[in-house]
Amino acid sequence: MEKFWADFTKKFTMAFVTGDRWKLYLRGMGTTLELTACALVIGVILGVLVAVIRSAHDQQRLGKRNFALGVLNVLCKIYTTVIRGTPMLVQLLIWGFIIFKTSRNRFFVGMLGLGINSGAYVAEIVRGGLMSVDAGQSEAGRSLGLDYVDTMRFIIVPQAFKNILPALGNEFIVLFKDTSLVSAIGAAEVLYYAEAVGSKTYEYMFPYIGTAVMYLVFCIILTWLQGMLERRLRQSDRR
Amino acid sequence: MIDVKNLTKSFGDHLVLHNISEHIHPGEKVVVIGPSGSGKSTFLRCLNLLETPTSGSITFEGQEITDPKADINAIRRQMGMVFQHFNLFPNMTIRKNITLAPVRTKLMSQAEADETAITLLKRVGLEEKADAYPAQLSGGQKQRIAIVRALAMKPKLMLFDEPTSALDPEMVGEVLAVMKELAHEGMTMVVVTHEMGFAREVGTRVLFMDEGKILEQNEPHAFFANPKEQRTIDFLSKVL
Numbered sequence: 001m002e003k004f005w006a007d008f009t010k011k012f013t014m015a016f017v018t019g020d021r022w023k024l025y026l027r028g029m030g031t032t033l034e035l036t037a038c039a040l041v042i043g044v045i046l047g048v049l050v051a052v053i054r055s056a057h058d059q060q061r062l063g064k065r066n067f068a069l070g071v072l073n074v075l076c077k078i079y080t081t082v083i084r085g086t087p088m089l090v091q092l093l094i095w096g097f098i099i100f101k102t103s104r105n106r107f108f109v110g111m112l113g114l115g116i117n118s119g120a121y122v123a124e125i126v127r128g129g130l131m132s133v134d135a136g137q138s139e140a141g142r143s144l145g146l147d148y149v150d151t152m153r154f155i156i157v158p159q160a161f162k163n164i165l166p167a168l169g170n171e172f173i174v175l176f177k178d179t180s181l182v183s184a185i186g187a188a189e190v191l192y193y194a195e196a197v198g199s200k201t202y203e204y205m206f207p208y209i210g211t212a213v214m215y216l217v218f219c220i221i222l223t224w225l226q227g228m229l230e231r232r233l234r235q236s237d238r239r
Numbered sequence: 240m241i242d243v244k245n246l247t248k249s250f251g252d253h254l255v256l257h258n259i260s261e262h263i264h265p266g267e268k269v270v271v272i273g274p275s276g277s278g279k280s281t282f283l284r285c286l287n288l289l290e291t292p293t294s295g296s297i298t299f300e301g302q303e304i305t306d307p308k309a310d311i312n313a314i315r316r317q318m319g320m321v322f323q324h325f326n327l328f329p330n331m332t333i334r335k336n337i338t339l340a341p342v343r344t345k346l347m348s349q350a351e352a353d354e355t356a357i358t359l360l361k362r363v364g365l366e367e368k369a370d371a372y373p374a375q376l377s378g379g380q381k382q383r384i385a386i387v388r389a390l391a392m393k394p395k396l397m398l399f400d401e402p403t404s405a406l407d408p409e410m411v412g413e414v415l416a417v418m419k420e421l422a423h424e425g426m427t428m429v430v431v432t433h434e435m436g437f438a439r440e441v442g443t444r445v446l447f448m449d450e451g452k453i454l455e456q457n458e459p460h461a462f463f464a465n466p467k468e469q470r471t472i473d474f475l476s477k478v479l
Contacts, residue, residue: 140326145316
């Protein structure tokens with residue numbers, strides 16, 4: 001038993017304390033959070049854009065089809081199909097080692113890969129949200145003489161936003177965890193440092209478990225925040 | 240005011256409106272009745288192009304609205320519409336529900352729209368609800384607000400799509416009262432309804448629709464007193 005504890009302490013010290021290695025994990029976690037935030041921004045912008053194009057196309061009146069919108073719609077469909085139909089890791093490897101193989105800014109490449117991936121999922125979430133608003137709402141807006149853009153902006157989008165918040169929160173948490181995949185293309189996030197420490201000390205258990213614990217803590221916090229936000233929104237429903 | 244020529248509408252293989260031609264004159268109160276599935280709501284929704292006709296033309300005050308180049312938003316501003324399920328915007332206060340369209344379409348400034356909203360709300364006895372949200376109102380109140388919302392655009396014509404069908408029986412009266420008042424003021428109205436009393440009392444003309452056609456029409460007293468078609472007689476014997 002005593003031998004176990006001695007071993008435990010030694011390995012723990014090696015993984016986190018020696019040479020201030022704990023700072024590496026923190027720096028890595030910082031990068032992970034930055035990656036998540038940047039990718040989320042790209043994902044939301046792309047996703048909303050795609051969702052609006054897709055639903056604008058689907059809602060056109062018969063005999064008044066817009067050709068440019070048709071082309072954009074096909075492009076959006078290809079985008080969501082390809083991204084959602086291939087594994088994230090494969091996409092990242094293609095971004096990192098084929099498209100941007102000469103780029104040394106691994107953070108940027110990882111951010112782009114994650115953001116473009118997330119956009120496809122956000123697009124489907126937003127599109128679902130727009131469709132979840134009763135058709136009568138849009139009919140009422142249009143029958144008052146409001147144009148499509150105003151109807152979306154003042155009537156449909158605010159209601160859709162409330163409906164999609166839970167799904168969007170989940171997507172955010174998934175994205176946060178998926179940032180660990182960019183270590184495969186050499187972006188210096190938390191798992192990348194954990195592996196660096198492991199390969200230097202020949203001891204992987206503590207670096208890996210430490211990483212897992214850090215992710216878990218952040219996910220619990222995020223889930224809790226999400227729950228708080230949803231409860232607040234639900235309250236305003238009962239007004 | 241509205242001229243409908245050879246209007247046909249089908250959803251896929253299902254023919255809903257079959258070659259309808261009809262004219263609605265200013266000041267008329269046209270009541271459309273008929274069994275469910277007869278196409279009366281679709282007919283009404285074609286008039287402001289919420290449904291796109293499969294063929295035929297509709298002209299509103301000399302402007303062909305079925306022309307693909309027509310500015311449909313500008314035309315809809317002149318036609319109010321009231322829905323069976325009210326369709327108030329739940330994310331806005333009553334005041335905002337009423338003023339959104341006049342302000343956004345630059346018909347009025349926010350101040351003018353607010354004033355119009357209060358005047359109209361007073362008329363239907365709901366001025367104290369201006370800052371409430373739709374979820375806090377009863378069905379009858381919601382429908383009265385929906386009528387006010389449409390009126391705030393100062394339309395030349397009002398379309399009513401079964402405005403009392405989703406209401407509790409005791410709330411039907413308050414909504415019909417508002418509609419009657421509107422009729423007395425000379426508003427041109429097209430009303431799809433199951434309220435035969437309203438048709439008789441307020442309507443200037445009753446259209447009976449069945450299977451996508453206008454089967455019979457007449458001035459209300461004559462219509463209810465001696466219907467001519469067998470189908471009309473059968474229908475009236477069931478609802479009266």
